[in-house]
Amino acid sequence: MRTWRAPLVTALPGSGIGPRLYDTRSGRVSPVRPITPGIIRLYTCGITPYDATHMGHAMTYHAADLMHRVFLDAGWQVQAAQNITDVDDPLFERAERDQQDWRELASRQIDLFARDMQAxxxxxxxxYDAVSEAMDRIIATAQDLHARGRLYCLPNDDVDGVDWYQDLGIDQAQSSVSGWSREQMLEVYAERGGDPDRPGKRDPLDPLVWKAQRPGEPAWDAGVLGTGRPGWHIECVCIAHHGLGLPFDVQAGGRDLIFPHHDLSAAHAAALGRPLAHFYAHVGMVALDGTKMSKSLGNLEFVSRLVDQGTDPAAIRLVLLAHHYRTDWEWTAAALDKATERLARYRHAAQHHARSAAVVAALRDALRDDLDTPRALRLLDAWACGGESENLGLDVPVDPDVDDVPAAVDALLGIALH
Known part of the structure; x- marks a missing residue:
């Protein structure tokens, strides 16, 4: 799948200092250390392309982008991978509802998502792999799980075929990321795509790996597993393995993916004989009108709609930057107005006092500290008001040769001030 056009970013000299991020699995803010020195491998779970890109999506990919930028600022080479879940129930249901071909719906939404990411x-x-493009590799991975004795089948009375599940009891890795209790997992499993009440399952939490063909749905021949399509979690394991290798360094995604998606993806990887990732970084939820933005509820604010109405994408990004990536927050029109005013102040300041090695050093320090973007914006607010670094209360090592504030804002925060 073709990605969007990469932004032109003014590169800063590598700082040589890596960031500290909150790791969901350990529950601590810890230094990120590449498995392979000098190379960091980042995987971000992608969209299901039937209604993109609302602010919840934007916050997730913006946070992953900040990680990417901070890794680059450390002087590391970044290898990044992302999937597109274009074979899944929500896409097929939306296509049927709107009487569209699922491929056409997916293609249109993928293009829209790319436009939003570029903006x-x-x-x-x-x-950047779609599930439909990676199907041969996904089938091979599912067959590998079968050959390792990790799968069992259940007959389906509605179709001519069987569904295949992973037996989690063999490897006991079902909550290795979340650390949740069994009761916590069962409480939300059904509403997050699981089928805990399926008769015949050895354990209600066992994840679907291969689903027999249903009428009107696309299907692929998987040999011993029959004709059908993959379950959700095996897709990301395969695409990450192909693009980055297992284990990779950082798994990023929305906090709603901790369970079941990341827990059960890690369980698939464990059954294949290796860890999935060393570090798990999760992003908070964005609400509108007091409720988490959700495609099913329809309470969405879209990047494309705002841009089409004339909103500067940099102002949207400043709204996102005003909130720490791990916090939950609510989108409001007032926040966008404030961000638009802030952007104008920053661009004015960039024309009049663009040089300050102390401000650049402080910005780097804020981003390295678990992506503390609210602190970064407070620094820039003070800079924009006066531009005198001695008035900012900074206490960090300063490299006098790195003093271009607009270049640092571009490289670290993704905001072009010129």
């Missing part, structure tokens, strides 16, 4: 100046991944 927001998100650095694209090098590996």
């Amino acid at each position: 927001l100046r998100i650095i694209p991944p090098q590996t």
